[in-house]
Amino acid sequence: MSENQSETTPGIDGPEIDGPEIDGKAYWKEVIRLTLTLLAVWFLVSFGAGILFREVLDAVKLGGAPLGFWFAQNGSIYVFVALIFYYCFAMNRIERKFRIEG
Amino acid sequence: MDWTLFWVGATFATYIGIAIWARAGSTNDFYVAGHGVHPVINGMATAADWMSAASFLSMAGLIAILGYGGSVYLMGWTGGYVLLALLLAPFLREFGKFTVPDFVGDRYYSDTARLVAVICALFVSFTYIAGQMSGVGIAFSRFLGVDFNTGIFIGMGIVFIYAVLGGMKGVTYTQVAQYVVLIFAYTVPAIFISLMLTGNPIPQLGFISNVKGEDVSMIQKLSDTLTSLGFSEYTTTNKTVFDVFCITAALMFGTAGLPHVIIRFFTVPRPSDARLSAGWALVFIALLYTVAPAVGAFSRLNVINTVNDTTYVAPGEDYAAQAAALEAQGVTPSPAWFTRWEVTKLVGFEDKNGDGIMQIRGPNAPDGLENEVTINNDIAVLASPEIAQLPDWVVGLMVAGGLAAALSTAAGLLMVISSAVSHDLCRRTFFKGMSDKSELRVARLAAAGAVMAAGFMGIYSSQLAFVAQVVAFAFGLAAASLFPVILLGIFWKRMNREGAIASMLTGLVPTFIYIWHFKLGAGKDAGPDEWFLGVSPEGIGFVVMILSIIVGVVVSLATKAPPQDIQDLVEDIRVPGQRRPHGIADAGMSPAE
Numbered sequence: 001m002s003e004n005q006s007e008t009t010p011g012i013d014g015p016e017i018d019g020p021e022i023d024g025k026a027y028w029k030e031v032i033r034l035t036l037t038l039l040a041v042w043f044l045v046s047f048g049a050g051i052l053f054r055e056v057l058d059a060v061k062l063g064g065a066p067l068g069f070w071f072a073q074n075g076s077i078y079v080f081v082a083l084i085f086y087y088c089f090a091m092n093r094i095e096r097k098f099r100i101e102g
Numbered sequence: 103m104d105w106t107l108f109w110v111g112a113t114f115a116t117y118i119g120i121a122i123w124a125r126a127g128s129t130n131d132f133y134v135a136g137h138g139v140h141p142v143i144n145g146m147a148t149a150a151d152w153m154s155a156a157s158f159l160s161m162a163g164l165i166a167i168l169g170y171g172g173s174v175y176l177m178g179w180t181g182g183y184v185l186l187a188l189l190l191a192p193f194l195r196e197f198g199k200f201t202v203p204d205f206v207g208d209r210y211y212s213d214t215a216r217l218v219a220v221i222c223a224l225f226v227s228f229t230y231i232a233g234q235m236s237g238v239g240i241a242f243s244r245f246l247g248v249d250f251n252t253g254i255f256i257g258m259g260i261v262f263i264y265a266v267l268g269g270m271k272g273v274t275y276t277q278v279a280q281y282v283v284l285i286f287a288y289t290v291p292a293i294f295i296s297l298m299l300t301g302n303p304i305p306q307l308g309f310i311s312n313v314k315g316e317d318v319s320m321i322q323k324l325s326d327t328l329t330s331l332g333f334s335e336y337t338t339t340n341k342t343v344f345d346v347f348c349i350t351a352a353l354m355f356g357t358a359g360l361p362h363v364i365i366r367f368f369t370v371p372r373p374s375d376a377r378l379s380a381g382w383a384l385v386f387i388a389l390l391y392t393v394a395p396a397v398g399a400f401s402r403l404n405v406i407n408t409v410n411d412t413t414y415v416a417p418g419e420d421y422a423a424q425a426a427a428l429e430a431q432g433v434t435p436s437p438a439w440f441t442r443w444e445v446t447k448l449v450g451f452e453d454k455n456g457d458g459i460m461q462i463r464g465p466n467a468p469d470g471l472e473n474e475v476t477i478n479n480d481i482a483v484l485a486s487p488e489i490a491q492l493p494d495w496v497v498g499l500m501v502a503g504g505l506a507a508a509l510s511t512a513a514g515l516l517m518v519i520s521s522a523v524s525h526d527l528c529r530r531t532f533f534k535g536m537s538d539k540s541e542l543r544v545a546r547l548a549a550a551g552a553v554m555a556a557g558f559m560g561i562y563s564s565q566l567a568f569v570a571q572v573v574a575f576a577f578g579l580a581a582a583s584l585f586p587v588i589l590l591g592i593f594w595k596r597m598n599r600e601g602a603i604a605s606m607l608t609g610l611v612p613t614f615i616y617i618w619h620f621k622l623g624a625g626k627d628a629g630p631d632e633w634f635l636g637v638s639p640e641g642i643g644f645v646v647m648i649l650s651i652i653v654g655v656v657v658s659l660a661t662k663a664p665p666q667d668i669q670d671l672v673e674d675i676r677v678p679g680q681r682r683p684h685g686i687a688d689a690g691m692s693p694a695e
Contacts, residue, residue, distance in 0.1 A: 022677060022680065024676065024677045024680065027676075031676070035189070038184075039184075039188065042181065042184045042185075046177045046350065047351070050173060050177055050350075051343060051346050051347050052343065052347070054170075058337065061319075063307075063310030064310050064319020064321055064322060065310040065319065065321050066321070066337055069173075069321075069337045070310060072170065072176065072177060073165075073172075073173050073176050073309075074176075074306060074309065074310075074392050074395060076176075076177050076180075076181065077176065077177070077180045077384075077388050077392050078388070078392070080181055080183060080184050080384060081381065081384050081385055081388055084183065084184060084187045084377070084381035084384060085381045087187060087188055087377060087381075088187075088374070088377050088378050088381055091374070091377065095374070095678065100677060100678055100679060100680075101678065
């Protein structure tokens with residue numbers, strides 16, 4: 001199966017990829033910042049709300065369920081899904097900014 | 103149970119049809135489905151790959167028994183996908199090869215590192231696959247009247263056809279079909295039970311709703327019912343917060359480090375597809391995982407309501423006549439589903455006080471009575487259509503769903519095992535001059551061998567004690583030994599060969615010894631007091647993972663930095679579309695091929 005990537009010669013170092021120079025370092029910095037932010041949310045909804053602060057949150061009820069318990073069994077999963085799709089969206093934006101074709 | 107036979111036959115015929123349609127023509131097809139799988143399709147295949155027989159049959163029942171304690175599985179087995187999407191999948195896709203040991207071996211310019219990764223991948227995958235095969239055998243022997251071993255042989259035959267013929271390509275498309283079967287079988291009964299108990303057709307909403315016609319929430323009613331029978335409250339656990347934390351983390355990092363999950367993301371065209379695909383995978387997984395706690399809670403409440411304090415009707419008697427006679431005397435007979443499932447030994451009744459009434463009691467029962475009823479974890483799902491009084495054709499679908507879950511996971515694991523042998527060991531380590539054509543031949547042969555090995559491990563699974571400890575072994579080892587080297591390999595350029603090998607061994611050896619000691623060895627009966635820092639064997643993978651990262655970093659800093667070429671490689675895989683060939687590892691194996 002052929003792919004529309006540029007032709008490369010195996011075993012030879014550093015043939016330049018066609019197109020304008022990409023600022024890889026600045027790009028990576030933005031990616032890391034985004035990743036760390038999203039991981040913080042990931043930690044807060046699962047380990048935070050579902051485990052460490054569960055008892056505090058359980059005082060609040062969501063419908064008929066204690067909130068901490070709900071985060072541990074349902075809520076965190078919804079946030080995980082949202083996190084990944086937001087990551088895709090934000091990464092596409094960063095890649096456009098740096099003219100990278102992912 | 104004619105419907106069971108019908109559904110199993112119909113689904114198996116579909117899988118074989120797909121296998122014939124999706125044959126592999128090259129190693130690229132065989133290992134990564136030609137990098138041509140659509141991200142949504144791959145997401146669905148990943149969901150089936152991921153959800154095993156245990157997820158489908160046992161998890162809801164396990165949560166029903168553990169209550170809040172069951173949350174470790176729910177968060178652990180979904181949160182790992184966030185790590186995969188953000189930290190691993192797109193970068194490994196950009197790296198552009200076939201296996202996890204490919205990455206470890208090339209990134210750490212070392213065949214020793216490659217071999218250690220192969221050992222980890224093989225051990226994790228074999229532990230996991232044996233459980234799937236024995237699940238297939240149990241399903242056949244219990245529901246289709248076939249002998250346990252014959253059941254495994256039938257399962258082996260089916261997987262053999264699509265894995266050996268089609269490789270990853272065949273596996274991918276059968277997994278999609280298997281996902282459809284298993285999610286339908288799982289959610290339809292759940293919707294009707296939710297409607298029955300709470301009046302809300304969406305199980306996730308029924309979970310937080312009031313009991314139908316009453317002014318008390320379903321979860322509150324369940325907790326009250328449990329405490330009145332001497333169980334602990336549903337929303338609590340007897341595990342410490344620290345242990346719950348460690349188990350959840352070990353399952354999350356383990357999920358992200360499992361080779362059969364990672365390689366699914368090699369099948370999509372581009373890195374951006376890999377992260378999108380992880381999102382879709384989690385959507386499809388969440389469809390089952392957010393329903394599971396509802397099914398668990400509903401079934402616990404339902405079982406107690408319909409079974410507790412009813413008068414026992416033995417199987418073999420004419421149920422309808424017996425029940426009518428009992429009702430005429432003004433007592434409630436045990437439900438019909440209980441009598442039907444008693445034949446399979448998944449539920450049982452022992453009349454300890456000889457009064458003919460079935461008492462369900464917890465350890466602290468206020469009336470001092472002993473518990474007389476045993477309920478297998480799988481019942482929460484298997485009997486759900488009957489509890490919801492659905493037609494027989496839905497009942498039959500449950501077994502086909504369980505088999506779909508077991509076979510799809512087994513096939514994904516087979517791909518890891520066969521590529522570890524044909525690609526990592528043969529092509530990349532011992533016979534480097536091998537042609538693509540002979541590698542494909544070896545890959546098929548290895549897949550065939552792996553099917554046999556898996557089948558025999560399934561047959562002897564009752565003697566192989568470690569097989570029953572999948573959760574501890576597979577996830578602990580994946581978290582402690584594979585996750586750190588992959589993560590550091592992408593995010594820390596300075597990580598070198600020495601650090602990687604030290605890190606993997608630090609992950610592998612202590613985790614293995616700890617789990618073996620406390621699960622199978624001398625410490626089997628030891629309690630939390632004897633555990634290291636109070637961490638259970640299921641959670642130790644996380645603690646060792648931290649250690650493994652520290653060791654990897656320290657050893658790397660104490661030894662020579664990796665060659666410039668490798669540091670360039672790391673920079674390349676961080677930026678999509680920038681991957682260039684680097685040195686010996688890429689010679690003759692250009693990632694762009």
